[in-house]
Amino acid sequence: MKSLFRGNIHEKVFSSSAVNLNHSLAVIDPPSIFDAEPEPAIPPVHRLLVLFNDYTKSRQCTTPNTKIWHAQLLKSHLLQSQAGIADSLMDCYRQCDATGYALKLFDAAPQWSLISWNTVISSCNKKSLFLESWKQFCRMHKSGFEADEMTYGSVISACTALQAPPNGMQVYSLALRKGFHANGYVRAGTIDLLAKNYKFDDALRVFHDVSCENVVCWNTIIAGAVRNGENRIALDLFRQLCCHGTFLPNSFTFPCVLTACAMLEDLETGKVVHGWIIKCGSYDVYVSTSLSDLYAKCRDMEGAMKIFNRMRFRNVVSWTAMISGFVQLDDSISAVQLFKEMRSLGEEINTFTITSLLSACGRPGSTKTAAQFHSLIIKCGFDLDPAVGASLMNMYYKVGAVDSSELIIGEMERRRNPNSRAVMISLHAQANDAGRAIELFVRMLQEGVRPDKYCTSSLLSVVNTLSFGRQVHSHVIKSGLVFDVSVASSLFTMYSKCDSLAESYEIFGQICEKDNVSWTSMIAGFANNDRPDEAVRLFRDMLIEGNTPDQSTFIAILTAIRSLNSVNKGEEVHAKVIRLGFGEEITVGGALVMMYSRCGYLKLARRLLDLLPLWDGVACSTMISGYAQNGYIEEALLMFHKMLKANFAIDSFSISSVVQAVTLTNRSDIGTQLQSYAMKVGLDSNAAVGSSLVAMYSKIGGINDCVKAFDQIDAPDLIGWTAMIMSYARHGIGEEALRLFELMKRKKMRPDPVTFVGVLSACSHSGLVEEGYFHFDSMVKDYGIEPNYRHYACMVDLLGRSGGLKEAERFISNMPIAPNALVWETLLAACKIHGDIELGKLAAKMITKCEPSDAGAYISLSNMYADMGQWEEVMNIRSSMKGAKAKKEPGWSVV
Template sequence: MPLKPPKFPPTLNSLQCGNLVQSITNLKSHQKGKQLHAYVISTGVLINNAYLATRLCAMYASNGRMAEARLLFDGIAFKNSFLWNSMIRGYASNGFSLDSIAMYRDMLRSGNNGDNFSYPFVLMACGDLSLVQIGKRIHCDVIVSGYEPDVYVGNSLLAMYAKFGEMGVARKVFGRISERDLTSWNTIISGYMRNCDPGKAISVFSVVAKGKEGLDQLTLVAVLPACANLSALKQGKEIHAYILRSGMEFNKILMNSLIDVYIKSNFMMGSKRLFERMDNKDTVSWNTMISGLACHGDAIESLTLFHRMNHNGFVPDNVTLVAVLGACDKVAALQFGKSLHAYLIRKGLDKGVTVGTSLIDMYAKCGSLACSCQVFDEMPIKNLISWSAMISGYGLHGKGQEAVECFNEMKEKGITPDRVTFTSVLSACSHSGLSLEGKEIFHQISTEYFKKPSVEHYACMVDLLGRIGQLDEAYKLIMNMAVEPNIDVWAALLSACQIHHNVELAEIAAHKAFELKPKSVGIYVALSNIYAKEKKWGAVRRVRDAARYNGLRKPPGCSFVELDMTIHRFLVGDKSHPQSQSIYAKLSELRQQLKESGYTPDSSVVLYEVEEDMKENLLWDHSERLAIAFSLLNTSPGMTIRITKNLRVCSDCHNVTKLISKLVGREIIVRDAHRFHHFSNGSCSCHDFW
């Protein structure tokens, strides 16, 4: 049904029509504006009426109808500042930044100067297009015309220089604004965040928080990501208190940002409490909490929360799905991951690069390298991250040669490897003992790509050389590094010293590591283990006493098994599981069978000064053995057993798992802190090199 035209009075004078145009402009009603335009043409009011034509032009520009605005604009002989500014603003506000700048240039050529209504929008156009030189020339015009202290113009200059990444200039402009308002402070805070300087963003926020300007929601939205990036828990709590006092706790954006601050500050209790109290949760709230739990090691709770999200009627988006896939790989929840993959296929979301890459990573970390390969092969579009994920997957499963071949194929397709890709392929070489391939790829970084190896690349090379026993060469490489070695480099050398029983070099590596990170529990544990293997019990006690003095404790061994999409967790010596009695009975049975087949425990891996029979008992309390017994009790004969462990598997458990795989005729896949071990028929895919 066609719209009825409005009933205008039979005669309206120019001023009355102008007032009507202004009212329609305020209403943003394009249809009524066109009807009024037709009326003034038909009644002859518009003839030779520059005032009314200017008002109509401004109306079209305000509504984003720049083609109609331009027709009117070109027909007006005498153009005033209001008309020029309306066109500059219309073009800039509707994405026609180049036209806005061209209009500003034409205005100057016509003899009209810029003012505090034209400068903000042409500066915005320069910022949007990153036209640095033009923006600086217009800044000169601003200074000459005396408008720089104007708060409206000054704020636009701040925003432009923030987009250019020139925060030093922005800070000078900020200092010259005569009467700064809250927008000025918000713009400078957002500028520092945009340019990855959260420390200065918080510093500026601290000043405005003490001033008379007050804080609004935009200020808080701008500064909370800075608190999250710096894990600034104290400032986050202060802002939370201010939000509660100001009655802004119902703002979802603020609450979601606060949850993120608490998560990134490792204050999980606070994030959970805040999340549960939110009555107006949205998808972002759920996503933030799900990914936060996964990142902070509570993957089981992350998956549980995803179930709740679905139950409460929220539809997961790509961010949710990527986060949940990440949680799956933390505990090798393959069944859950496969069901999620099926959901993605049903929804047609499985072919995207981001989700596809997450699936590759999830399957690889859940122990199904074949599924990773299948997803990778079926991806219609692959980017650098997809290739890197596949290379990393091969490395995790000890397929170093395949990782190198994948790396070379990627290069043949014209994709340039980045820092992460080189780290993945060097790590794969390290886990497979491919020293020649690793050295060649390491040299390619500088010879083919003219880049300096990063500290991560050096850490991989130290690990590679150390694993194959070339400790002197590894130490020499560290001494000649082009960058300062970090704790990962020294930890890699220390790990190699543990494998090859080099106490002297281990002490050097540990000393350097302690200088960089005095409270690294992993370094204390590694050094203590090295002394224990050499039966230097006095040194062991000194190291362990030092760790206790610093409030450090070695994390207990923990293994996970997924059964019927439920995660079962076992700690070392765990007797809390409902099937605990049956599990230990099964272990006793396995222990007897292995003894009868000639198994002798390697008690040297028990790094405590206790009797031999006690050492053997301690070995059978290891978490992965409990997980194996549980899996044998609860799965059908012939089924693959999949276990995830938080620590490196010890040599005796490695040997026992090989023997059990032959004894029960099962494949047992164990992912430890370093890599995957595929045990089958009495052997392991790592060939005892891990």
């Protein structure tokens, strides 16, 4: 300290060695601070400020030393008289992370300057005292001080940390009014604020407000795009930055862009970015790690390992990225070897490393390896982490050690850690084990543990009963979680699954800030519950409110348009898909193929399928179905053949679609080959495949083949039961059809209108009049199904076949809806069988009234007269046909 001050501080010169303070000065007695050397002139203030500046940059800038400075300046009265010195001292405290002392000095200062305010606000930010930073700014604004770009930038950063976008935008509005809108620090902070609070569109508008000459702003908007899942926009912004020419991307830009490429699995663009990295020489551990992670996520482990091996420095993220890459390729051996190498080099590991490794160890029979890694986890202290515990449980399940898995579950439950419970509920939900998930949730409530939003959302995903769902809804309202977007989305999705769309839409309407997941879930709810018009309306509302659809949204809306069979609406959505850059996405492209195929635009659907970078199995199956439904049988079979040659994983939809096509060819040999293939790949027991085979054999085979195909189905669905009932009906075995119908009801299967068509047809073909009336009445009384024209036609056919033509006529007269041509044609056919000319004439007259150009009625009546030998009437009917312009189609034969 003697070297710091000499004599009276008012009259002595500060030594240039002021920066050479050390901790020992703090214990020197005050009298030793001065000596009796001659007193030079008073130093200028700017010299003191220079000394402070040098001091803050030195290693001697510590809190104890700064307090000594503070004491001497107080004693000399310079602190009270010179505002600049107080600002410099506050900056020293800020550099020492002594924010408390800086605030006390600020409060004690006789006068404040803009530097003082900026120093105290930045000090609060540095110590994560963001609320205090906001309070100081409000105090500054109220005191009338004019803020500058440093002030606005610091306060906006504090608002970002506080997740308070309204406050941040108020500050940005002030900055705009004061002319700081073009400042890079202010704009970058505002972009970051909006992007981190899921207002990316607003962030993009702020970015485009002024031509950006600051790479920090570019980095912030690109990072914001990646954070919000707008990876294509991030890549487009990167291209604009590269074309800008004023400055080059830096080591902060590249990791964000590489993350976007990895998320899109766009290796080609990633290689272009790699070239820019080489050009700019921006190789550091973060850039190299992002590069290796990109190649790993794009399944190019050779390229990833090349980058990894060239890295001079590696961190735990680098190693974990490579291990995860091998796990993704199902190469557990390489993953474990890399982990062993990592451990031998003494590298640290984290929970992500452990969970990735546990995924690699989850193979049947590898119980010993699993136990070894479990021991390592306990040794390293990771066994207390809920995510690791969940991965352990999954691993033991996969290796077949169910007892060990149950022990892990028990251990996690005994800890009564809310996070552990939430993870367990999530795991049971993923495994579709609703009973265990509900049990854990109820136990949490009984023990007074409050489930968080993740736990509640996971539970709601498996709730499939309306009564329990409403109970969970009550808890959500009581706990205040109803205002969380993810919980609210799970709630209305639950109601949608439980066929309560009114309650689902009501909750959706109550969400203030709807995200893409909310919109997509509600659109999918309408689409999957036969409300496609509502889905389309909601999609338009989503666009009007400025939301950008993603892949899931497009798939949901295309599903709705498929149900509407509206190609015009489909083309509008297709244009939006292209505009947003999703045209080459396999899932969206597949959905477009399915939409066009269902709407009958098969050439366009096929062209889109051929343009996809990879064929989608579902889209190919849809093409087969589209070809079959539109009579292009050869094309359907060729498409299936191409799928086989390309080694596609043939699913049940593919086989059932091609079986439907074969049904139209009357080629039982091809049908038998398809059944053999289905048996080979283990899909003959699938409900969809089995039902298709039953329908095929019903038309082009025998009833025994139908029974064999039906018996192969493990768990027949309603379509399968209905197909078998229809087969019995078609072959005139009504008693078996009714027996099967009773068995179906005992299996708790609820019949639909098509099932009752089969049942009534069975009664008709077997002459079971009383049974027919019983089931017709039961359809309405027991199941609330309103009869349609096919049901009425079946009853007319039943009565007509049994000879009750007058009863059939009375039945038609008593129909609550006006009979159509199908009903009268059925009666006419019965009249022809029984030779009732008069009633036949009435039926024919009513048919021609419903469909004047229908030649069938004229021909049936003409044949009836011909059978009776009344040739004059035959000629009259043929004249009437010419007058009505009804034309008989020529017959054809396959022989």
